[in-house]
Structure formats: structure tokens, C-alpha cells
Amino acid sequence: MKRAVEEVGRIYGDVGLGQFHFSLTVPVERGDYLAVVDEQHGKVLCQLDDLKRKSDLDLEHAGALQPSEEAHLHESMLGVAQIVGYRDASGVVKIPTIPFRPGAHVYRAEEPLIAEVLGLKHHANTGAYVGLLRNHSLRVELDINQLVQRHVSVLAKTGGGKSYLLGVLIEELLRHRVTCVIIDPHGEYGSLRVPAEKNGSSARFGVEAQGFGKQIQEYSPDVSLNPSATPLTFxxxxxxxxxxxxxxxxxxxxxxxxxxxxxxxxxxxxxxxxxxxxxxxxxxxxxxxxxxxxxxxxxxxxxxxxxxPKGTSLNDLVKPGGATLINLRGVAPDVQELVVSRIASTLFDNRKKGKIPPLFLVIEEAHNFAPQQGSATSSRVLKNIASEGRKFGLGLCAVTQRAARIDKSVLSQCNTQLILQVTNPLDLKAIAQSIEGLTPGMTEMIQSLPVGVALVTGGGYHTPLFCEVRPRATRHGGESVQIVAS
Ligand SMILES: Nc1ncnc2c1ncn2[C@@H]1O[C@H](COP(=O)(O)OP(=O)(O)O)[C@@H](O)[C@H]1O
Ligand SMILES: [Mg+2]
Structure with a gap:
């Protein structure tokens, strides 16, 4: 369905180069895309960063109202918009150098403009399809080369949807035959073998159930607790x-x-x-x-x-074009650290020598394996991979619910961030400090993101964007345990 161009308001007051205020006459959600026609450059993409309801009711008059008395007032909605930019003839995204005219019309942005300026691609050869742009039907695909070469972090509070999203990402990497090694402290990722059950929203996202059993192998130091795994030995x-x-x-x-x-x-x-x-x-x-x-x-x-006597051989551990799960469920924390340290060091050494293909190393609960305070056996090698891995085609993906507790140098080396809901002020501060281009409005929005919506920064995009994570093609293994049967 094609929507007519919809006017949502007019620019007023002092107009800056990065931001402007406008009157809002129809409802627009924070984060929605807008367009303003610039005299020189044509349509420019903007984004609603904040909303305010203004009125002429002041404190004195409000205080004087009786409990049953209606307030008589004039009110209007004002929007604060951030200018995203336009794409010039050479394909570069630019921001006009002259502020928009006060009085200019503000429209709801149309999808072709959004796709062009954000640089959204459909079915790119190197694209990992993680979901749709929020409130749109535009695919958000992350550039796989960027993911592996420039590291990724997945940040959200517990239950925010990290493991679900990571499952989506791994499905995409497996489709593209990217070699992955996944440190899985809770044994959640074995379900990547199993196709998902029918899901109501699958059609909108164009996702079909699929299992990846043939591409997955699982190792564990404790096979009595994790019988689906092959013993991991040193x-x-x-x-x-x-x-x-x-x-x-x-x-x-x-x-x-x-x-x-x-x-x-x-x-x-x-x-x-x-x-x-x-x-x-x-x-x-x-x-x-x-x-x-x-x-x-x-x-x-x-x-x-x-x-x-021998230990698991690297040739067995790394499966080119497939994923190896290191299931650490039930393993003591210090043994987990040692296992991660030994595996990460071996992978890094052998990647340097070119003995194994470029690969993506996923660390769940990364704050335990590379903590900001205190030490873990695995800290040093993970810091080395974060700072040098990209030169050798070893991509790191750090997943954590405590952005403030993971080593800062590891976090700051992750150039693609997938952020779901975060409410802890210390974690929000750590995120705001490690990411360029987050507006104050976006930082506020992170606190109230619904489950399944992620803020994506990097990954081939020059500006942060909100993405509705696509349904899994495989079953999600991290379902919360029901304490009381319903
Ligand atoms: N994109 C999504 N779509 C639907 N359900 C989701 C989505 N993301 C998470 N969930 C649900 O939310 C719950 C918590 O997600 P999970 O990924 O396990 O959280 P985390 O790893 O951050 O603790 C799961 O039960 C999962 O089914
Ligand atoms: Mg999880």
C-alpha cells in the first residue's frame, strides 16, 4: 500500500544545523523518520528525537485550580527532530550546511528516502538479515564482513532478548557458511538444530522455519550433564x-x-x-x-x-562453515574461565598462522570472562582478540547484561552494537560512553524498548537505527523457567 505524502507539522523558532523544533499536528512516535524539503538538496531525512506538550497553563494558575475545576488552556505539541541527512550525487550522506527555513513543511518520510539515506539493502550477498526497520517493512541487514572484521557487542538487561537476537545472527551466519565458535555457559544454543514452531509474525518478516543440525557440533567438559555433547578434553x-x-x-x-x-x-x-x-x-x-x-x-x-593424553584437536573443534557450541552448563566458574582462555588462545594462534578459516567467536556472559574489575583467566586473550583480532579475521561477539562490568577496552572495540532494553543507569552510562552518534533521545528510548526491538549501531550503517528483530527460524533455547505451572 502506498501512502500519500503526509504532512506532520511546520518548523518554527531558531533552526540549527543538527536539530530543529516543529509544531506537531498528527501523532508521530519518537524515533519515526521525517522529511524536510531543502531548497538546495531536495528531501532531507530527519528523525523525531523528542516530543513535548506545551501549554499556557503556568504554575500559579495550575496551583489555584479547585479539585473539581477544569483547566482552560491552549496547548500544542512540539517535536524535536534530529537531521539524519541526504545522499549526495557521489553517494555520501551529508547534512545541509544551511539551516532549514522556519515555516518549512515537515513530512512523514517515505520508505524509498529512508532506505536510500540509511543505506538499507535488500538481500545483499553479505547481508545478515536481523529484522525490519521499526514501524516499516524495510529489511535491516548487517554487513557480515563488518561484523567479523570489526567485532560486535550485544547488550541488554536479563530477559531483554540477547540470546534470541544472537540466535538470529547465528542463523544468518550459518546460512552464509561463516565459521562460528560459541561459548554457551547455559547450554542454550543446541536448539539451533531444531526448526521453530509456527509463529504468527513469521509471514510479515518472511521467515521460514529451518534447523541447522548438519552445521552444528557441540562440545562440553561435562557430558554427563550435557549428553548431546562430545567430550571436550585438554x-x-x-x-x-x-x-x-x-x-x-x-x-x-x-x-x-x-x-x-x-x-x-x-x-x-x-x-x-x-x-x-x-x-x-x-x-x-x-x-x-x-x-x-x-x-x-x-x-x-x-x-x-x-x-x-591428547586433548580435543583443533581440527575437530573448528568446523569450517559451521558452528561449534562449547556448552559450559554446570561447569565451575574458574574452570569455565580456563576453558575459554585455552580455546580463545588456540583459535587466535591458529588464525594468525592461517590454519583455520576466518571465524566469529561468540562469548555469552562476557562480563564474567573479561571483567572490568577483578580478573579472569580469560581476560588477557579476550582483550588481545578485541584489539588485534580484526587483523587476522577473528571476530569477537561479546554478549552481556552488564555493560558497566565488562572490560571497557573490549566494549569500545566492538564497532557494531546491538542494544535491547537496558535500565540500569551504570550500564546506560557505559553504553552512552562507548557509542558514537547516540542522541540523548535514543539513550532515553533504550530504557523503554519493548522486547524484540533493538537499537543497531554500526554494522555498515552510519547512523543508529531501531530494528524489530525477526522471528527465529530455529527454536529459542533460552526460555525462562516457569517456577509455578500456569
Ligand atoms: N525478538 C523476539 N521476539 C519474540 N520473543 C522474544 C524476542 N526476543 C526475546 N524474546 C523472548 O523474551 C525472553 C527473553 O529472551 P532472551 O533472549 O532469552 O533474553 P536474554 O538472553 O537477554 O536474557 C524469551 O523467552 C524469548 O522468547
Ligand atoms: Mg541469554
């Missing part, structure tokens, strides 16, 4: 005694380090092909409380089967 002889202490659950007890080192040296001298079981027996043969604890904890490590 090479015992490539493990530092410090790492071993983490696996033993003794990373905080430094007094064990020297005795453990001695134990390993002794066992290795007798048999270079030693196993965890050999370490257990040697510890059992020792005397005293330390030897006893070591024996007990090594026995536990032996049972986890996390440390084997």
Missing part, C-alpha cells in the same frame, strides 16, 4: 600446573603449587607418557595433609576426563 602434558590447580578446584590455594609441580616432575621423570591416574597414585603414596588433598582432588579431575 592435553595433560600441555597443561601448566596452575591450570591443573584450576581443574582441581584449588586455584585459590597457592600453597599447593610447589608440591604439585614437584609431583608432576617426579611422575614425568619416571614415565613421560603419564596420565592423571599416575598423578593420583603418586599423590596417594605421599604423606601429609597436602598429599592427601592433592590425591583427592586429582582423583576428581581423573573422573571428569577433562585432561587426556
Amino acid at each position: 592435553s595433560l602434558r600441555n597443561s601448566d600446573p596452575r591450570d591443573l590447580l584450576v581443574f582441581m578446584g584449588l586455584s585459590n590455594v597457592k600453597s599447593f603449587l610447589a608440591p604439585l609441580k614437584q609431583l608432576i616432575e617426579r611422575v614425568a621423570a619416571a614415565n613421560p607418557e603419564y596420565t592423571v591416574h599416575d598423578l593420583v597414585r603418586a599423590a596417594e603414596a605421599g604423606e601429609g595433609a597436602i598429599a592427601e588433598t592433592m590425591a583427592e582432588r586429582l582423583e576428581y579431575v581423573d573422573q571428569t576426563k577433562l585432561l587426556g
